[in-house]
Amino acid sequence: QVQLVESGGGVVQPGRSLRLSCAASGFTFSTYAMHWVRQAPGKGLEWVALISYDGSNKDYADSVKGRFTISRDNSKKKLYLQMNSLRAEDTAVYYCAKDRWGSGYYYFDDWGQGTLVTVSS
Amino acid sequence: IVLTQSPGTLSLSPGERATLSCRASQSVSSNYLAWYQQKPGQAPRLLIYGASSRATGIPDRFSGSGSGTDFTLTISRLEPEDFAVYYCQQYTSSPKTFGQGTKVDIK
Numbered sequence: 001q002v003q004l005v006e007s008g009g010g011v012v013q014p015g016r017s018l019r020l021s022c023a024a025s026g027f028t029f030s031t032y033a034m035h036w037v038r039q040a041p042g043k044g045l046e047w048v049a050l051i052s053y054d055g056s057n058k059d060y061a062d063s064v065k066g067r068f069t070i071s072r073d074n075s076k077k078k079l080y081l082q083m084n085s086l087r088a089e090d091t092a093v094y095y096c097a098k099d100r101w102g103s104g105y106y107y108f109d110d111w112g113q114g115t116l117v118t119v120s121s
Numbered sequence: 122i123v124l125t126q127s128p129g130t131l132s133l134s135p136g137e138r139a140t141l142s143c144r145a146s147q148s149v150s151s152n153y154l155a156w157y158q159q160k161p162g163q164a165p166r167l168l169i170y171g172a173s174s175r176a177t178g179i180p181d182r183f184s185g186s187g188s189g190t191d192f193t194l195t196i197s198r199l200e201p202e203d204f205a206v207y208y209c210q211q212y213t214s215s216p217k218t219f220g221q222g223t224k225v226d227i228k
Contacts, residue, residue: 035217044208044219044222045157045165045219045222046219047216047218050217059215059216061216062216095164105212105215106170106212107155107167107210108155108165109167110167111165111166114164
């Protein structure tokens with residue numbers, strides 16, 4: 001079965017950087033687009049970024065554009081999110097989510113359990 | 122596209138019918154609308170895609186309907202495990218957006 005396991009969360013000071021990882025198993029990782037979705041404490045869901053199956057297409061929410069970078073390593077079956085210039089409002093649980101297809105333009109049919117990022121001085 | 126869900130909270134008893142609404146600020150073409158269920162401390166789970174297609178393993182008491190700007194998730198008879206928060210999401214345009222959620226709690 002599909003398994004997505006996030007890691008790399010923690011407490012970080014404003015302005016610093018953090019890199020999240022998502023290890024995938026149970027499906028052919030290299031044929032599916034992947035996303036990061038976040039949820040601030042007690043709040044709703046916010047899509048953050050997508051990457052197509054081969055990494056050729058990336059898209060970002062305006063709230064993170066220019067600060068976050070999504071990438072993937074299909075040989076390792078891993079998804080990444082490099083987060084720079086972190087702000088207090090980036091505090092959230094970050095989920096990696098699998099797209100239904102390879103382009104990244106569909107819904108999320110599997111989710112990881114999430115990793116908490118807290119931005120605080 | 123802004124999605125507005127109503128009501129914010131729905132208080133019902135097990136066995137009752139739940140009707141959740143999701144209204145879009147502009148038409149969701151191709152009915153690219155999904156519904157997710159989230160329980161406390163858990164990741165969201167896909168229930169419905171394409172406005173009305175149930176995801177794998179989802180019981181048939183869950184059904185989706187609607188088109189254009191108005192969509193509905195119906196739970197025909199609430200089971201104890203159905204008390205949760207439900208989100209709609211459109212994937213017809215970028216950025217993909219979610220509604221603010223409807224909490225279904227026990228009356």
